[in-house]
Each structure stands twice: as structure tokens, then as C-alpha cells.
Amino acid sequence: MNTPQDTPGALPVQEALALPLSDVLPGVSRAGALSPKRPAVETAGLADVFPYYAGFSFEWACHQIARHEAERLRGATVLDPWNGSGTTTLAAQSLGFNAIGLDLNPVANVIAKLRAQDYSQVEQIKRPHLSTDVFVEEDPLAAWLSETTVRRIRQWFKAGEDIGGPTQGLLTVSLFRAIREATKQFEGSNPTWVKRAKNSAETVLVSDEELDAIIERHIRFVSSRVEAQSSPRLVHIITADSREMPVASDSVDIVVTSPPYLTRIDYAVAYSRELALLGVNISSDRALRAGLMGTTLIRRQVEPTVEFGKVGSNLLSLIQKHDSKASSGYYLKQAQQYLADLTAGLNEITRVARDLATVHLVVQDSFYKDVHVPLADICIDEVTRRGWVLRNKPERFPVRRTLTSLNKSARMYKKGDVVESVLTFSRE
Ligand SMILES: C[S@@+](CC[C@H](N)C(=O)[O-])C[C@H]1O[C@@H](n2cnc3c(N)ncnc32)[C@H](O)[C@@H]1O
Known part of the structure; x- marks a missing residue:
């Protein structure tokens, strides 16, 4: 399987794999x-x-x-x-x-x-083990989300890092989507200007259960979309x-x-x-x-x-x-x-x-x-x-x-x- 790499350099000639x-x-x-x-x-x-x-x-x-x-x-x-x-x-x-x-x-x-x-080699993602050992102090996500919610997101993010490979990217994009859903109120009419909470009272609190459900819904969506990718x-x-x-x-x-x-x-x-x-x-x-x-x-x-x-x-x-x-x-x-x-x-x-x-x-x-x-x-x-x-x-x-x-x-x-x-x- 060819995987994207971060290292530049001469690229080998690709074999004749073009799709019609x-x-x-x-x-x-x-x-x-x-x-x-x-x-x-x-x-x-x-x-x-x-x-x-x-x-x-x-x-x-x-x-x-x-x-x-x-x-x-x-x-x-x-x-x-x-x-x-x-x-x-x-x-x-x-x-x-x-x-x-x-x-x-x-x-x-x-x-x-x-x-x-x-x-093609990625199995269906099941709920990963969520480690409780995450550090959330001065987390940049605290500009929009309460500490409890940030902690849960970090647990999911860490689970992705631990799994690695294409699954990590899939989990990260699912978290991007879940965070957007939870923080919609900070978006204005100009889609490129995102506000921040003025104080901690304005940050969004989502319970662990609710957040897990949101994240899993996005994982299902992203997985269904990438399924077609196998060449x-x-x-x-x-x-x-x-x-x-x-x-x-x-x-x-x-x-x-x-x-x-x-x-x-x-x-x-x-x-x-x-x-x-x-x-x-x-x-x-x-x-x-x-x-x-x-x-x-x-x-x-x-x-x-x-x-x-x-x-x-x-x-x-x-x-x-x-x-x-x-x-x-x-x-x-x-x-x-x-x-x-x-x-x-x-x-x-x-x-x-x-x-x-x-x-x-x-x-x-x-x-x-x-x-x-x-x-x-x-x-x-x-x-x-x-x-x-x-x-x-x-x-x-x-x-x-x-x-x-x-x-x-x-x-x-x-x-x-x-x-x-x-x-x-x-x-x-
Ligand atoms: C018009 S968008 C390209 C959109 C792209 N064609 C697509 O379909 O998604 C321009 C991109 O340039 C990137 N960019 C801005 N400054 C850059 C820089 N100095 N070096 C590399 N990329 C840069 C931005 O992050 C942005 O993603």
C-alpha cells in the first residue's frame, strides 16, 4: 500500500495504475x-x-x-x-x-x-480505548469549549494518535467536524472570521455522553465517504x-x-x-x-x-x-x-x-x-x-x-x- 509521506524527494515513476x-x-x-x-x-x-x-x-x-x-x-x-x-x-x-x-x-x-x-486495509472503527491521562491546562480549545469538553476531545484525539495510520486522519477530521458542530455559535456571517468566547461562562459545555454520540456520528459519516477510496x-x-x-x-x-x-x-x-x-x-x-x-x-x-x-x-x-x-x-x-x-x-x-x-x-x-x-x-x-x-x-x-x-x-x-x-x- 502506498501511503502519503512527509518526506520530499525524488518520486519513483508510478506504475501503470491509472483508472480509466x-x-x-x-x-x-x-x-x-x-x-x-x-x-x-x-x-x-x-x-x-x-x-x-x-x-x-x-x-x-x-x-x-x-x-x-x-x-x-x-x-x-x-x-x-x-x-x-x-x-x-x-x-x-x-x-x-x-x-x-x-x-x-x-x-x-x-x-x-x-x-x-x-x-482498503482499514477496518471499521470501533470506540477506541479513551485514556484518562490527558493534560488540558492552557489548551487552545478552551477558547470555545469548557474544560470538561476539552478533556473528552483530547481523549479521543490521543486515541487517534495511538492508533496512527489512515485511521488517525479519519478520527482527526471527525473531531474537526464535531468541534465545528459544538461551536457553531462562534461563526458569523463571514465564514472566515471565527469569534472566541469572551470568558469561561461563554464556553460550550457538552456532556461526555452527548459528545461521544456526536463524534461517533461524524466518524460514521467520514468513514462512509472514504470507503470508495481504494485505488x-x-x-x-x-x-x-x-x-x-x-x-x-x-x-x-x-x-x-x-x-x-x-x-x-x-x-x-x-x-x-x-x-x-x-x-x-x-x-x-x-x-x-x-x-x-x-x-x-x-x-x-x-x-x-x-x-x-x-x-x-x-x-x-x-x-x-x-x-x-x-x-x-x-x-x-x-x-x-x-x-x-x-x-x-x-x-x-x-x-x-x-x-x-x-x-x-x-x-x-x-x-x-x-x-x-x-x-x-x-x-x-x-x-x-x-x-x-x-x-x-x-x-x-x-x-x-x-x-x-x-x-x-x-x-x-x-x-x-x-x-x-x-x-x-x-x-x-
Ligand atoms: C485558494 S486556497 C487553495 C484551495 C485548493 N485549491 C483547494 O481546492 O482546496 C490557498 C491555500 O494556500 C495556502 N497558503 C497560504 N500561504 C501559504 C504559503 N506561504 N505556503 C503554502 N501555502 C500557503 C492556504 O493555507 C490555503 O490553503
């Missing part, structure tokens, strides 16, 4: 531009096991990767340096490609690994920074990815409860939050001076000149930081890609107040500056619901339509 395309994706070969947008309800590729902010649908990822049949026969490797919940890595391995997925957020990697595992596959899912990829130079054939957009989504806050389960307290430990691309924190260390292309520089000057408060201060710095991270990631993609590689990017334009953020044009400019050639007439798809439309103060500025673009690059 029609098994994975009926209708994949149909003509016409397929929107990358994930449908509101998606179960394809196990997208429903945990709600993770997605750049694109499983169907779209399969569609892009399936075009590279000749590369597959040569044992090609697909990389997603902003892999999120692992849509790319799952699509790649389902179609018989080697896959590497990087994400700095360990929560994303738990989901991506859950989707990548082989469950052998080879994938590396690594907690790593796209600005410094632990990937050999000149080793990747296809990149399929969607970087975070300039929309002020804070992935660390959005997944603060799941990070807490994994032992990361984002209030006291700023490292993860600060490292994520698009973070709303301004880093303390001096950023290296980066020269951006014309389109990115023009955006920075429009933000700087904007007459609203903090535009020339905080917001300018945030945009500069974002562009520095984006271009550092593009430098790394250029380093790890083979000469004949193809890059498929999904990016969404957005607005800073009334200033259009032309992320697709910024990417075309920055990627071509690095020696790549745009190979498609960019496919642009309208986006109906954006995060800015949920933000009241941002709504007062007049904005145009927002589009998502699909860009394909290769080298000369």
Missing part, C-alpha cells in the same frame, strides 16, 4: 470551457468531508490534468504549491500521476491526506511554505494551483478551532498566521525589496494614492507583502518546473475599496517576466458571491463585476 478516465470523471472529454468554480454542494472528490475554502472544483482539476496524457505515460509529477484541501493531489493521483501538495496550514494537510489515503496512489502532502519549496529543481511536469487572492481572507482565523485541536494557538503563536500569503498581519521583519512588474506596481500606487484612511500605510504594506509572497512562489514554481512543464493557474480579481485588483493581469505579467508564455486566451468566469460582498464597510464602495480567470503557461 471515465471511471473518475464521466464526461471529462466534453468540449467547451469548464468553470473552475466549485458547485455550492460538491461531493465529487470527497469535497464534502470538510468545508475547506477551495480555489476550484475536483472536476475542473481532473479536466486540466487529464489533458497531459503523454506526460502521464512518462510518469509525470503534478505539483500544487497552495494545495489547500488537496483537490489537485486527489485529482492527480486518481488519474495516475505522481503528486506533491504543499500547504503551510497543517489543517489543510490533514484534509488533503484524508482524501489521499488508501482505506493505489502515490502522493506527498507536505506542510511547507510555497516561498521555499522542499522540492528538487527541475522535477515537476505540471502545476495546477490557485494561490490565496488579495481578499483579506485569514486562513489561520478561519481554521482557528481545527488548529487548536492540532495544538496551535493562533493568539499566542503568530508565526503561522504571519506566514500565510494574504495574511492581514503585517510582518515585523523587513521584507526583501522586490521589484514588481508594471501591473503590480500600478496597483500599489493606486492603493497608496487612495484617499481613505490607512491606504498609504497599513493597506499599502499588506498589498506589498501579498505581492512579495506571490512572486516568491512564482520564483519557486519556475525553479522546480522542468523545461517542458505547464502551469495552470486559477486566480480571482477583487476590489480594494473602489480600486480594481487585476490579479489575473498581475499574474500574466509576473509569470511571463519569469520566462513563461501565456498559452490560452484567458478564460474568465463571473463570480457571484464574494467575501467583499459580505463585508458591510467594503460594500459602500462602487465595484465592478468580479471574475475568476484560468491561465495556462508553458515556456518557449
Whole structure:
């Protein structure tokens, strides 16, 4: 059985194990531009096991990767340096490609690994032995849950660690789901901003019996969803920074990815409860939050001076000149930081890609107040500056619901339509 590993390195050529395309994706070969947008309800590729902010649908990822049949026969490797919940890595391995997925957020990697595992050897999960010997003082979960409830969750979490293997991931994701269910009251209209209890009286208390029932219900659901996963596959899912990829130079054939957009989504806050389960307290430990691309924190260390292309520089000057408060201060710095991270990631993609590689990017334009953020044009400019050639007439798809439309103060500025673009690059 191939299991996902945390160690990067040269990947062996995968044996001829690809499933017939029609098994994975009926209708994949149909003509016409397929929107990358994930449908509101998606179960394809196990997208429903945990709600993770997605750049694109499983169907779209399969569609892009399936075009590279000749590369597959040569044992090609697909990389997603902003892999999120692992849509790319799952699509790649389902179609018989080697896959590497990087994400700095360990929560994303738990989901991506859950989707990548082989469950053919996993027996039905029975209630594990719950050790009473767990330490819950200063537990980051106490920001939402009472001490008694945290203790019970820790007992389940420890049972998963003791079992290990694919079962551990399955239990962890079931706990993610159970914690979300118990702490729903801390979610607001903006799904990426999770509040915390103001004091211990506001924390949620769930009895052991009730909590066990909730957890077991989620274990049953997650188990039923992964049951279908049994084909052998080879994938590396690594907690790593796209600005410094632990990937050999000149080793990747296809990149399929969607970087975070300039929309002020804070992935660390959005997944603060799941990070807490994994032992990361984002209030006291700023490292993860600060490292994520698009973070709303301004880093303390001096950023290296980066020269951006014309389109990115023009955006920075429009933000700087904007007459609203903090535009020339905080917001300018945030945009500069974002562009520095984006271009550092593009430098790394250029380093790890083979000469004949193809890059498929999904990016969404957005607005800073009334200033259009032309992320697709910024990417075309920055990627071509690095020696790549745009190979498609960019496919642009309208986006109906954006995060800015949920933000009241941002709504007062007049904005145009927002589009998502699909860009394909290769080298000369
Ligand atoms: C748009 S999401 C990708 C969604 C993905 N395509 C999916 O289907 O789930 C962008 C991802 O980039 C990750 N990310 C942000 N900064 C990063 C960094 N410096 N290095 C690696 N990943 C990063 C975020 O944690 C997030 O999961």
C-alpha cells in the first residue's frame, strides 16, 4: 500500500495504475470551457468531508490534468504549491500521476491526506480505548469549549494518535467536524472570521455522553465517504511554505494551483478551532498566521525589496494614492507583502518546473475599496517576466458571491463585476 509521506524527494515513476478516465470523471472529454468554480454542494472528490475554502472544483482539476496524457505515460509529477484541501493531489493521483501538495496550514494537510489515503486495509472503527491521562491546562480549545469538553476531545484525539495510520486522519477530521458542530455559535456571517468566547461562562459545555454520540456520528459519516477510496496512489502532502519549496529543481511536469487572492481572507482565523485541536494557538503563536500569503498581519521583519512588474506596481500606487484612511500605510504594506509572497512562489514554481512543464493557474480579481485588483493581469505579467508564455486566451468566469460582498464597510464602495480567470503557461 502506498501511503502519503512527509518526506520530499525524488518520486519513483508510478506504475501503470491509472483508472480509466471515465471511471473518475464521466464526461471529462466534453468540449467547451469548464468553470473552475466549485458547485455550492460538491461531493465529487470527497469535497464534502470538510468545508475547506477551495480555489476550484475536483472536476475542473481532473479536466486540466487529464489533458497531459503523454506526460502521464512518462510518469509525470503534478505539483500544487497552495494545495489547500488537496483537490489537485486527489485529482492527480486518481488519474495516475505522481503528486506533491504543499500547504503551510497543517489543517489543510490533514484534509488533503484524508482524501489521499488508501482505506482498503482499514477496518471499521470501533470506540477506541479513551485514556484518562490527558493534560488540558492552557489548551487552545478552551477558547470555545469548557474544560470538561476539552478533556473528552483530547481523549479521543490521543486515541487517534495511538492508533496512527489512515485511521488517525479519519478520527482527526471527525473531531474537526464535531468541534465545528459544538461551536457553531462562534461563526458569523463571514465564514472566515471565527469569534472566541469572551470568558469561561461563554464556553460550550457538552456532556461526555452527548459528545461521544456526536463524534461517533461524524466518524460514521467520514468513514462512509472514504470507503470508495481504494485505488493505489502515490502522493506527498507536505506542510511547507510555497516561498521555499522542499522540492528538487527541475522535477515537476505540471502545476495546477490557485494561490490565496488579495481578499483579506485569514486562513489561520478561519481554521482557528481545527488548529487548536492540532495544538496551535493562533493568539499566542503568530508565526503561522504571519506566514500565510494574504495574511492581514503585517510582518515585523523587513521584507526583501522586490521589484514588481508594471501591473503590480500600478496597483500599489493606486492603493497608496487612495484617499481613505490607512491606504498609504497599513493597506499599502499588506498589498506589498501579498505581492512579495506571490512572486516568491512564482520564483519557486519556475525553479522546480522542468523545461517542458505547464502551469495552470486559477486566480480571482477583487476590489480594494473602489480600486480594481487585476490579479489575473498581475499574474500574466509576473509569470511571463519569469520566462513563461501565456498559452490560452484567458478564460474568465463571473463570480457571484464574494467575501467583499459580505463585508458591510467594503460594500459602500462602487465595484465592478468580479471574475475568476484560468491561465495556462508553458515556456518557449
Ligand atoms: C485558494 S486556497 C487553495 C484551495 C485548493 N485549491 C483547494 O481546492 O482546496 C490557498 C491555500 O494556500 C495556502 N497558503 C497560504 N500561504 C501559504 C504559503 N506561504 N505556503 C503554502 N501555502 C500557503 C492556504 O493555507 C490555503 O490553503
